[in-house]
Amino acid sequence: MVLKARIDDLKPWISSLGDGAIAVLSHKNGDMDTIGSATVLAEWIGPRARATGLHADKVSKRMLQRTGMKFRWMDQRHPTLPRMLSGIIAVDTGGPSQIGIEIPEATPMFVIDHHASSSDQWPEDTMLLSCDASSTCQIILESILQGGGRIPLEWAEMMYAGIVTDTGRFKHGSENGHRSVVLLLDNSDLRPEDVLQTIEGDGLPMDQRNRILSSISSMEIHHCGGMIVATAKGGSHESRIATSLVSSGADASIVTKRLEDGNIRITARAPWRSIESGLDLGAIMTSLATAKGGQGGGHAGAAGWMGNANRREAIAFLLAEIGIQARG
Numbered sequence: 001m002v003l004k005a006r007i008d009d010l011k012p013w014i015s016s017l018g019d020g021a022i023a024v025l026s027h028k029n030g031d032m033d034t035i036g037s038a039t040v041l042a043e044w045i046g047p048r049a050r051a052t053g054l055h056a057d058k059v060s061k062r063m064l065q066r067t068g069m070k071f072r073w074m075d076q077r078h079p080t081l082p083r084m085l086s087g088i089i090a091v092d093t094g095g096p097s098q099i100g101i102e103i104p105e106a107t108p109m110f111v112i113d114h115h116a117s118s119s120d121q122w123p124e125d126t127m128l129l130s131c132d133a134s135s136t137c138q139i140i141l142e143s144i145l146q147g148g149g150r151i152p153l154e155w156a157e158m159m160y161a162g163i164v165t166d167t168g169r170f171k172h173g174s175e176n177g178h179r180s181v182v183l184l185l186d187n188s189d190l191r192p193e194d195v196l197q198t199i200e201g202d203g204l205p206m207d208q209r210n211r212i213l214s215s216i217s218s219m220e221i222h223h224c225g226g227m228i229v230a231t232a233k234g235g236s237h238e239s240r241i242a243t244s245l246v247s248s249g250a251d252a253s254i255v256t257k258r259l260e261d262g263n264i265r266i267t268a269r270a271p272w273r274s275i276e277s278g279l280d281l282g283a284i285m286t287s288l289a290t291a292k293g294g295q296g297g298g299h300a301g302a303a304g305w306m307g308n309a310n311r312r313e314a315i316a317f318l319l320a321e322i323g324i325q326a327r328g
């Protein structure tokens with residue numbers, strides 16, 4: 001059975017482990033929230049903890065470089081965990097398939113995540129801390145603040161970047177996100193304007209912007225239970241395409257990408273007003289996995305699925321589910 005954990009359970013759980021290393025694992029998509037959470041949590045625990053994972057996206061790479069926070073890259077082909085491992089903490093991870101590596105059996109495991117749906121289950125006896133926050137960085141911040149004292153600047157910058165990106169620049173779950181930023185400002189020397197420059201970066205090269213724009217121009221519009229759903233085929237940057245469709249007026253967007261191994265990956269986004277009216281894309285992606293196999297899940301406003309399916313059938317399934325939810 002998976003055990004429900006609270007924030008107060010983390011420290012005693014760490015103390016209960018042997019003397020070996022603790023791997024703080026980011027999820028395989030390596031977004032800013034997971035990299036921020038993993039690096040800050042590992043430093044907070046101390047030298048025995050190691051932030052590690054398979055991948056870091058562009059924003060997290062820029063923030064790692066800016067802050068100098070330590071992150072151990074795993075070899076994509078032969079991923080290995082630290083030797084003499086006493087425990088694993090997985091951060092921002094809805095289910096084991098999102099880690100992307102084999103978890104060694106019988107290693108004590110603690111998972112820290114914000115509410116998400118998932119089609120796969122954690123191993124027996126996993127401690128699961130799942131909070132109703134907009135980002136995992138906010139949960140890490142709460143643990144750190146319980147200990148008191150000033151927050152080192154580089155930790156504050158990583159957590160701020162995680163909150164900014166996971167709230168979609170404060171478009172989702174704004175209130176608790178803003179509250180956490182106030183706590184960061186009050187307890188560190190964080191200067192948001194400077195960090196925002198690093199988060200935004202210099203923009204994409206022309207060829208990539210070209211590809212994104214042509215994906216958007218291939219869009220189809222569907223009407224499901226009073227909602228406008230935009231679908232598109234994306235070559236890359238699917239989340240950017242999905243977000244653009246939503247900010248252009250879609251009540252939900254679905255972007256598909258055919259992967260080299262023949263599988264397809266589906267990325268979906270919805271704006272706050274759709275979530276408020278009851279749409280839950282994470283639940284819909286979970287039911288796609290139940291119906292057609294593969295792995296799926298995520299949050300109400302940002303979710304995904306990956307597996308082997310016919311694109312048209314998968315989209316028809318998703319549109320039908322959105323229609324059912326939209327009609328209540």
Ligand SMILES: [Mn+2]
Nearest residue numbers: 033092136166
């Ligand atoms: Mn997250």
